[in-house]
Amino acid sequence: MDVFMMIRRQKLTLFVDAKESSTVSELKKIIEGITKVPWNNIRLIVDSTKQPMDDDNQTLADCGLSGSVAKAYSPALLYLCYRKAGSDNEWEPIDVAELSTPPPLPEVFNKTDDDKKDNPQIAS
Amino acid sequence: MPTETAGATPTPGATSNVYGGLEGPESMYLKLISSDGHEFVVRRDFATSASPTIKNMLSGPGQYSDTQPNEIYLKDIPSHVLINVCRYFAYKAKYTNSSIDIPEFPIDTHVVLELLVASDFLDC
16 A cells, blocks of 8 residues: 655655555655655654654554555655754754645635525626 | 666665655656745656646756756745645546545645646646
8 A cells, every 4th residue: 555645844845655564764765865864864753643753664554654544635744853963862853834824715715604696706 | 778867876786766866857756846935845757747837847948967956946836735736746646547436635725726726827
């Protein structure tokens, strides 16, 4: 089963897919291919469980990322942190930039009880 | 062509693009950049099969060096819209020509209008 993930750090979001049976280290290597950060300086944290994926031999399914949870149109959210420079055990805190906010909806979208007959501007 | 993509792979003996990166004309991933500077990395094949606009942007004028970063600046699309676009690319790639039941693609009402404008631009 394919697992679809959104991996976020600051202003970067990676849309990555992998097999449920692939390991944590393989996923980290895919991220290394994109970000050019060595895979053992990469830490991934699953948003739904808040658990870091620190065991490189576990499969994605072991970490709770299965095909039924991580869909193509609703990918599982993972946070990405790099190891702090010059240290062995310190990781960056989770830091994800907010997305832009949509503008307010025009009034046409507000549902009222009699919206069936009183909305001539909506072409049917 | 047997030559590998720009030296992202650490081991010279390994096959190139085992862990796909962002460089070169055959990269596995593309980076889409929204109007507010958020970067979204998606599978190249998902994006080009869903959007002819993106496919044309990539094959347009430009140098074909091995270090060419595959980045597309979408200065009219904000990040909260582009994130939905990327989800759609994965959804379309997974369920096109599929024999299983295709689930509905969920869209938040607040994003719908801008998403429509973006989809018109991207022709998908």
